[in-house]
Amino acid sequence: MAKSKILVVDDDPLVCDSLKELLLLEGYAVDTAPDGQVAVTKVKGDHFHLIISDIQMPGLNGMELLKELKGVEPDAPVIFITGHGDIEGAVEAIKQGAYDYVTKPIDDVRLKLTIQRALEQRQLLRSLNDLKKRLKPWDVQTTITFRDPKMAQLLELVHTIADTQATVLITGESGTGKTLLAKYLHEHSDRKDRPFVKISCGALSETLLESELFGHVKGAFTGALRDKRGKFEEAHGGTIFLDDINTASPSLQTKLLRVLQEKCLQRVGGNTDIQVDVRIICATNTSLQEEVAQKKFREDLYYRVNVVGLHIPPLRERLGDIAPLAEHFIRRFNLLHRRRVKGLAKSALQILLRHPWPGNVRELENVMEQAVILSRGDWVVPESLPAFLREKPLSPLPQTENLTLDEALALAERHILQETLERCHWNRQEAAKILGISRTTLFNKMRRFQLFGHRTRGRSPLSQQSPPA
Numbered sequence: 001m002a003k004s005k006i007l008v009v010d011d012d013p014l015v016c017d018s019l020k021e022l023l024l025l026e027g028y029a030v031d032t033a034p035d036g037q038v039a040v041t042k043v044k045g046d047h048f049h050l051i052i053s054d055i056q057m058p059g060l061n062g063m064e065l066l067k068e069l070k071g072v073e074p075d076a077p078v079i080f081i082t083g084h085g086d087i088e089g090a091v092e093a094i095k096q097g098a099y100d101y102v103t104k105p106i107d108d109v110r111l112k113l114t115i116q117r118a119l120e121q122r123q124l125l126r127s128l129n130d131l132k133k134r135l136k137p138w139d140v141q142t143t144i145t146f147r148d149p150k151m152a153q154l155l156e157l158v159h160t161i162a163d164t165q166a167t168v169l170i171t172g173e174s175g176t177g178k179t180l181l182a183k184y185l186h187e188h189s190d191r192k193d194r195p196f197v198k199i200s201c202g203a204l205s206e207t208l209l210e211s212e213l214f215g216h217v218k219g220a221f222t223g224a225l226r227d228k229r230g231k232f233e234e235a236h237g238g239t240i241f242l243d244d245i246n247t248a249s250p251s252l253q254t255k256l257l258r259v260l261q262e263k264c265l266q267r268v269g270g271n272t273d274i275q276v277d278v279r280i281i282c283a284t285n286t287s288l289q290e291e292v293a294q295k296k297f298r299e300d301l302y303y304r305v306n307v308v309g310l311h312i313p314p315l316r317e318r319l320g321d322i323a324p325l326a327e328h329f330i331r332r333f334n335l336l337h338r339r340r341v342k343g344l345a346k347s348a349l350q351i352l353l354r355h356p357w358p359g360n361v362r363e364l365e366n367v368m369e370q371a372v373i374l375s376r377g378d379w380v381v382p383e384s385l386p387a388f389l390r391e392k393p394l395s396p397l398p399q400t401e402n403l404t405l406d407e408a409l410a411l412a413e414r415h416i417l418q419e420t421l422e423r424c425h426w427n428r429q430e431a432a433k434i435l436g437i438s439r440t441t442l443f444n445k446m447r448r449f450q451l452f453g454h455r456t457r458g459r460s461p462l463s464q465q466s467p468p469a
């Protein structure tokens with residue numbers, strides 16, 4: 001653990017110096033400030049675990065400092081030094097949220113104990129908040145369910161890089177588990193006890209987003225009534241997860257580049273550099289490379305962001321995951337909805353395996369929640385599944401009576417090609433992979449069979465998919 005850092009604020013240089021000496025001997029890192037204004041500036045540019053301050057000071061006094069600190073370093077306890085007899089001031093300070101006070105002349109032993117207790121309490125509160133955030137009744141820790149070798153390989157890579165500082169870019173279609181993977185990565189890194197802060201770059205207007213990320217200073221814009229820390233500072237020591245990074249505006253991209261390069265930022269409207277120690281994980285469901293090619297995304301930022309790339313394949317490319325995921329969701333929703341569903345009937349699994357899952361794991365999760373709620377018996381059976389999955393008829397092979405063998409085979413081949421292409425939303429690369437042929441071969445066959453329709457509805461998927469072992 002790094003040393004706890006304390007800021008001592010007093011207009012009397014003698015008090016500052018003697019306290020500094022005392023605290024250094026106790027093994028703390030110490031900085032001093034001669035008044036409240038300087039203290040605020042220092043806190044904005046650095047992070048302190050605790051602040052010791054005189055109440056009576058010229059300029060910004062102790063109480064005003066306390067108010068300012070709430071916007072900048074809200075977790076740091078403040079201990080006040082009061083003149084002998086100024087009990088009223090001390091009581092008021094505690095009411096306003098100070099941790100405790102010590103009276104002059106300062107009793108070293110009492111001060112040391114007060115500091116120790118304050119730091120312990122701060123640590124406890126932080127752990128408690130962290131726990132609360134993580135604790136959901138049905139999900140105590142972040143777990144990733146998988147059986148498919150593609151996911152096994154991906155997670156192996158995740159564990160290899162978890163403890164490094166490397167910036168990570170997670171790619172994958174919507175609902176594949178990007179946010180979950182980011183959280184998992186954080187929880188398996190040595191930053192796991194520090195904050196995991198998540199923000200979507202697409203959710204807010206440009207100005208609001210920049211202020212959310214970098215904070216702002218009082219008066220930076222209408223409504224900025226006081227200084228505010230941004231998400232980057234909140235994540236100090238931990239991880240920040242920038243979702244939908246592809247939607248970042250050019251101005252935001254420039255600022256992100258600076259944080260990545262110099263580990264340094266300025267609050268909106270401010271001009272003080274603030275150092276931050278943050279691991280950055282980004283996610284996108286579009287191809288950033290394409291955005292770079294179209295000049296929508298800075299190339300230099302792309303390389304900074306994509307130090308390690310983690311691609312989560314769509315669910316339809318890891319059919320092996322469907323059964324374990326479905327079982328996992330059954331267990332989870334049993335707890336949430338007080339059900340006792342035992343598992344998935346084979347016939348129901350067959351239906352799940354045939355669906356192309358355009359909404360990926362999130363879609364499967366929704367389907368299983370409904371199924372658990374609607375199940376009347378012990379097992380999820382086809383009837384428990386939503387109609388749109390069930391009603392899709394299995395498409396039989398075309399009639400081949402009266403055809404020569406060559407003709408029948410050609411008809412069957414065309415049928416299989418069409419079904420596979422539809423399942424992959426006419427993505428030829430994917431279809432070729434599933435069929436085990438090259439893209440050129442697939443293209444030639446498509447030409448031969450005149451398969452260039454883009455129908456994606458009303459046809460059923462391949463019926464020959466067998467469930468995983």
Ligand SMILES: Nc1ncnc2c1ncn2[C@@H]1O[C@H](COP(=O)(O)OP(=O)(O)OP(=O)(O)O)[C@@H](O)[C@H]1O
Nearest residue numbers: 143144145173174175176177178179180285361362
């Ligand atoms: N391998 C998995 N094991 C268990 N749950 C999973 C898995 N993958 C995804 N989920 C669950 O599926 C849901 C969707 O995942 P998540 O939100 O991480 O997807 P996403 O890729 O971030 O989606 P979006 O692109 O919309 O942001 C979540 O509830 C998540 O917990």
Ligand SMILES: [Mg+2]
Nearest residue numbers: 178179180243
């Ligand atoms: Mg997400």
